[in-house]
Amino acid sequence: MNSAIRALIIRLETIGEVTEIDKVALAALPVQERFYTRGSEIIPDGEISTSCCLILEGYAYRSKTLPDGNRQIFSLHTSGDIPDLHSLYLPKMDHTLGAISDCIVARIPHDAVKDALMRAPSLIGLLWRDTLIDAAAFRAWMLMLGQADAASRMAHLFCELYIRQSMAGLADGNSFALPLTQTDLSDILGTSVVHTNRTLQDLRRRGLLDFDQQVVTILAWEELRALAQFDPSYLHYLDRRVGRVDPAKL
Known part of the structure; x- marks a missing residue:
């Protein structure tokens, strides 16, 4: 095949x-x-x-x-x-x-x-x-763009991508490739490049994640998910493990 x-x-x-x-x-x-x-x-x-x-x-x-x-x-x-x-x-x-x-x-x-x-x-x-x-994922993202602050938006983006990459077998433990520039991120988040950089540094300082050499590493899943107010049910995956990442493995 x-x-x-x-x-x-x-x-x-x-x-x-x-x-x-x-x-x-x-x-x-x-x-x-x-x-x-x-x-x-x-x-x-x-x-x-x-x-x-x-x-x-x-x-x-x-x-x-x-x-x-x-x-x-x-x-x-x-x-x-x-x-x-x-x-x-x-x-x-x-x-x-x-x-x-x-x-x-x-x-x-x-x-x-x-x-x-x-x-x-x-x-x-x-x-x-x-x-x-x-379409459900699009609605979830429109809600974040319209009602959430930049930190929550960025956390939500990384949470969703982590789940989707995990389901596709493309995540390596708590890490996944994300070959984006900060300009790309700003165009996704709807913020300036300067604000995007500050937001990313804020998430790093909180110990929630790292984003280096085009690889995202989730350091504190439950805390990141709480900041994002992330509920993966809108992705409608049949695997009921979605969203139940063991924090001990992160």
């Missing part, structure tokens, strides 16, 4: 049952792997998309940019995510999907995805559930 499809199946198995029929239909999908350097636009705002993008390695992001150049990053995506699944039925992009780090993306033609859904109808429910979970 293609490694790209294997990554997708691993992702889908965290949110629902993937049957053997589903796996056969997915394995038949034609994929074209492409490498994108950091800063590349994978699909620009306004483009008519003809394929879905499955992230294999690295991080992609979704964003909108104002005419004055100010950018807001809405979400980050890593291995197993299809951040533009909606393009199956809304092909004109109303935001940019870009590479926030060097990344590898598998492009899957829309027609092939729709054919797979016809051959394995249970995939419709799985992919629809994935889209709904993505």
Whole structure:
């Protein structure tokens, strides 16, 4: 089985049952792997998309940019995510999907995805559930942007990424790779670079986490989670261990 499809199946198995029929239909999908350097636009705002993008390695992001150049990053995506699944039925992009780090993306033609859904109808429910979970994560982040202070926002971001990376098998104990600059973080948090730096230093001083050499290390999970007011239930993973990280292991 293609490694790209294997990554997708691993992702889908965290949110629902993937049957053997589903796996056969997915394995038949034609994929074209492409490498994108950091800063590349994978699909620009306004483009008519003809394929879905499955992230294999690295991080992609979704964003909108104002005419004055100010950018807001809405979400980050890593291995197993299809951040533009909606393009199956809304092909004109109303935001940019870009590479926030060097990344590898598998492009899957829309027609092939729709054919797979016809051959394995249970995939419709799985992919629809994935889209709904993505929307739930978006709502949770909009709440943080609108109502939480910068420290809580940053804590929430790191909590969510840690859980998602753990579920994808990409966390190394209490650490995970996060190849972002402080400018990237400021575009996610909606704060200035100076404020982002001060907030990060504050979390370090409290002994909650470290962020060095593009690796985040969680030092005090329960305290970080409390600061973030983080409840992972909106991610709707089937693994009931989500959010129950043993502090003794951190």
